[in-house]
Amino acid sequence: MGKDYTEMWKGLGLNLEKHAGLLGVLSDAYKNIYLSQKERPAGMGYFDFVISEVHGQRIIEILKAKKEGKKIIGTFCLYVPEEIILAADGVCIGLCAGAEVGTSEAEKFIPRNTCALIKAFMGFKLAGLCPYVESTDLIVGETTCDGKKKAYEIFNEITKKVYVMEIPNMKTEEDRKLWLNEVRKFKEKMEEISGKKITLNDLKKASSTVNKKREALQRLSKLRSADPAPISGLDALLVNQVAFYDDPLRFTEMTDRLCAELEERVKQGVGVTKKGTPRIIISGSPIAIPNWKLHAVTEGSGAVVVGEESCVGERNHRELLDENFTTVDEALGKISSRYLTIDCACFTPNNERPDNIKSLVERLGADGIIHYSLQFCTPYMMEAYKVEKTLKSIPFMRLETDYSMEDMGQIKTRVEAFLETIR
């Protein structure tokens, strides 16, 4: 942290003592996990800076935007269309949390056997540790898994600013109509809170911004197919995590710069590990920042993670929006179709997901899959069966864990044994 932000944090109502403790723990974890890596690309310097200022400089930017009249919109799920937020001149921030924080506070409201992601976003708010939640004008929830649906009711009681989009469970014609209607309603909601009528031009500009961000992430994903891998899984994961916080134009520029450097590495055969290192895809539940646990264990055991089949990863950028629209209504139709291509395990059936994983394995030349579910994340825990069945010929390991460090030893033993079978 470059400056003293105490006054800003105080103004946002954070618990200063606990917050200082959290930043201390995060900074130590970052040094141990990230800064100790060998052969890091120079382009990661920008992302190191973003992390060091994640509760500082970025919050200053957000509060400045707010002062200028822009609305700050917090989201938890890929289904919330960023294009509509940007078209209304809003700032879109991902609020999912990946650290075991405020658990005892959260458990006063929700059961112990709730997934770590839900507990963490409740915990961060209740313990007074999240400057992002405090800066938001609107928090957009969605009817995906049961845990989130019910948690948003409580979260609204606490924050008084939750708006929920209804997401269907299936993708039939009727469901598509329902979802299109939800997208239209969300546009109206954004117009209401921003006081700005969204025009065709606004949607064109916003769609181009979000597509460019997706294209930069796709470029990064493709570069990871090289052997030796030009970037570690940990670093690539970080870029995918930062995508939910950063200014989208700057993020795209810096990711493209990183990719240009990686392209040179690939040309010269330079990698972060030796050619032939076991290549792993991590697939399943979202991997919210600062959840670096499984990547750290996997790469610390001598493998390289080459892809994340996750919302923080492929699911976020796999499909571009078709920008070929000429009216606002047509744009909303294209937006609603694009978002329904997301293959979240909350849908039934969800046959696209195993097929998408299969293509990803082929494209990245992966040697094995670690199917990762957060404990109590029923959709992904259940869907592991179907994924494994579809990917019969690929070494596959199921793993359930949370954000605690207690099972690190056990996970390491299992991952090492899995890598032995691949070798």
Ligand code: SF4
């Ligand atoms: S896993 Fe599903 S519900 Fe969770 S963020 Fe991703 S798309 Fe949304």
Ligand code: SF4
């Ligand atoms: S990780 Fe699973 S249980 Fe947790 S919020 Fe996402 S879909 Fe729901």
